[in-house]
Amino acid sequence: MDIRLGNGFDVHAFGPGDHITLCGVQVPHDKGLIGHSDADVGMHTVTDAIYGALARGDIGQHFPPTDPRWKGAASDIFLRHAVALAADMGFEISNVDCTLICEAPKIGPHAAQMRAVMAGIMELGQDRVSVKATTSERLGFTGRGEGIACIATAALIKP
Numbered sequence: 001m002d003i004r005l006g007n008g009f010d011v012h013a014f015g016p017g018d019h020i021t022l023c024g025v026q027v028p029h030d031k032g033l034i035g036h037s038d039a040d041v042g043m044h045t046v047t048d049a050i051y052g053a054l055a056r057g058d059i060g061q062h063f064p065p066t067d068p069r070w071k072g073a074a075s076d077i078f079l080r081h082a083v084a085l086a087a088d089m090g091f092e093i094s095n096v097d098c099t100l101i102c103e104a105p106k107i108g109p110h111a112a113q114m115r116a117v118m119a120g121i122m123e124l125g126q127d128r129v130s131v132k133a134t135t136s137e138r139l140g141f142t143g144r145g146e147g148i149a150c151i152a153t154a155a156l157i158k159p
C-alpha cells in the first residue's frame, strides 16, 4: 500500500462585501474575501493539500491567477480537478483535515455544512472530512481581521 500525505496553506484578504464563501458554503459576513476566483480559502487549501500529496504542483500552476477563465470561478472546479488527478494516478483520498484561522466569522455553526459539501465533491463519507477553526488570539493579520488563513492536510492511499 502506498500512503501519501500533503499539506496546504492559503490566505485571502478581506474586502468589501456582505458574505464569504468558505469550503463551498456562503457565510454571511460584513466583509467579502478578495481573490481572482471566488476566494474560497478553505477549498483552495484542501485542493493544494491533495496536489501536495500527489507531488503535482499547486493550485496556481493548474489554474493560473492570470487566466481570465478562472475569474470569479466557483472553487469546486479546482477541488474536482485535484480529486480527478488523484484517481487518474490510482490514489483514493483517505481523509482531509483543515483549520480556518480567523477572528470572524464564527465557523462552528457552518462546519457541518462545509464538511458535507467537500465530502460530496470528494465522494467521501463526512467522517473523513474535518473542518476546524481557531482565532489567532487577535495577533497578526488574521487577528487584526485583515483576512482568513487556512491550513490543511490530506492523506491519500493507493491500495
Ligand SMILES: Nc1ccn([C@@H]2O[C@H](COP(=O)(O)O)[C@@H](O)[C@H]2O)c(=O)n1
Binding pocket: 101, 102, 103, 104, 105, 106, 107, 108, 109, 133, 134, 135, 136, 137
Ligand atoms: N472563526 C472561528 C474561530 C474559532 N471558532 C471556535 O472557537 C473555539 C475557540 O477559539 P480560540 O481561537 O479561542 O481557541 C475554536 O476551537 C472553535 O471551535 C470558530 O468557530 N470560528
Ligand SMILES: C[C@@]1(CO)OP(=O)(O)OP(=O)(O)OC[C@H]1O
Binding pocket: 010, 011, 034, 035, 036, 037, 038, 039, 040, 044, 059, 060, 061, 063, 064, 065, 066, 067, 070, 071, 078
Ligand atoms: C485559485 C486561483 C485561480 O486563479 O485564484 P485566487 O482566487 O486568487 O486564489 P489563490 O489561492 O490566491 O490562488 C490561486 C489561483 O490559482
